[in-house]
Amino acid sequence: MPTELNDSLPSHEPAEDALALVVGIGIEAIPIVGGMLGRTFDHALATRDKERRHAFDVSVVAELQRVSQLLNTPVIVETILSSDDFLAALARAQRIASETGSVSKRHRLAACVAEVGPWSKFASAELAQHTLLVERLDDLHVWLLAYIARQGGSVIAGNDLPSDPAPIDYALGSALGINGPAPAVVTDAVEDLQSQLLVSLSASASGVDSITISDRGSRFVDFLRAIDAEQSDPPAI
Incomplete structure (x- = not known):
């Protein structure tokens, strides 16, 4: 150019x-x-x-x-x-x-x-659809979505703590380097992703058991990778 x-x-x-x-x-x-x-x-x-x-x-x-x-x-x-x-x-x-x-x-x-x-x-x-998501989502949303994609498309409660099965917030807390459950801002971000139809949640009486990326979410992650804008490092919480 x-x-x-x-x-x-x-x-x-x-x-x-x-x-x-x-x-x-x-x-x-x-x-x-x-x-x-x-x-x-x-x-x-x-x-x-x-x-x-x-x-x-x-x-x-x-x-x-x-x-x-x-x-x-x-x-x-x-x-x-x-x-x-x-x-x-x-x-x-x-x-x-x-x-x-x-x-x-x-x-x-x-x-x-x-x-x-x-x-x-x-x-x-x-492009219009992906651009709207870029405008709406912050760094935590993008990192969570990319993280789920890197885990094969789903995060399951207890995967990161095999000796002590726990609700999904413990798995996310571990992924973020937190010794304990993820704070509310993280679970709120997951709910935001669900509201945008980017992930789906599977729940039981003990809470959310797993988070699975949707086709829409996968396409968005692929788009971020294509424009070299995927966020691999977790943001400060």
């Missing part, structure tokens, strides 16, 4: 923003009180948003370069910038990326955006 696409990205210099703030606020902001505190928070948020926006745009360019290298006919800048679908997807992803603190999620969003356009190897309906 021509390097001109990189050149089209505006630079971000947070140091210049900080200097402007110091000059604008003046000495009365030390200590920061009242309205000055709000102004400082506004500036901090605006600066961080610019930083994330610039970093995300750079990630999208890198993903476009990766996609282009995989094609027999490289994608040219003019094709990218003339694609209404790509520009619409980029605008949406930029907003979502600015609202998440997860670097991994921003990477998944950038990888999805790079696949939107006439050059994509994915059918438009399939």
Whole structure:
């Protein structure tokens, strides 16, 4: 891909923003009180948003370069910038990326955006479905789904603790390196995956016995692998 696409990205210099703030606020902001505190928070948020926006745009360019290298006919800048679908997807992803603190999620969003356009190897309906999941799911959801897939498509209660069969939350806790049952945030994430029809749960009187990935879940994991966005390391809980 021509390097001109990189050149089209505006630079971000947070140091210049900080200097402007110091000059604008003046000495009365030390200590920061009242309205000055709000102004400082506004500036901090605006600066961080610019930083994330610039970093995300750079990630999208890198993903476009990766996609282009995989094609027999490289994608040219003019094709990218003339694609209404790509520009619409980029605008949406930029907003979502600015609202998440997860670097991994921003990477998944950038990888999805790079696949939107006439050059994509994915059918438009399939790509739209997977992109919605990328937008909705956080790092824990993605890790859990990938972990279940790596276990052969199912996690069974007691598999990780053969001498002491336990509910599924003990198996998930063990997978996450937790000495004991997984916290509620993990079981809530599993329920989220079920609500998205990505996994199915088998339960008995003692609780959930197993979690099995669905065909929809398997296709989503395959998609993440195809765009090099599968999350193999467990997130911090």
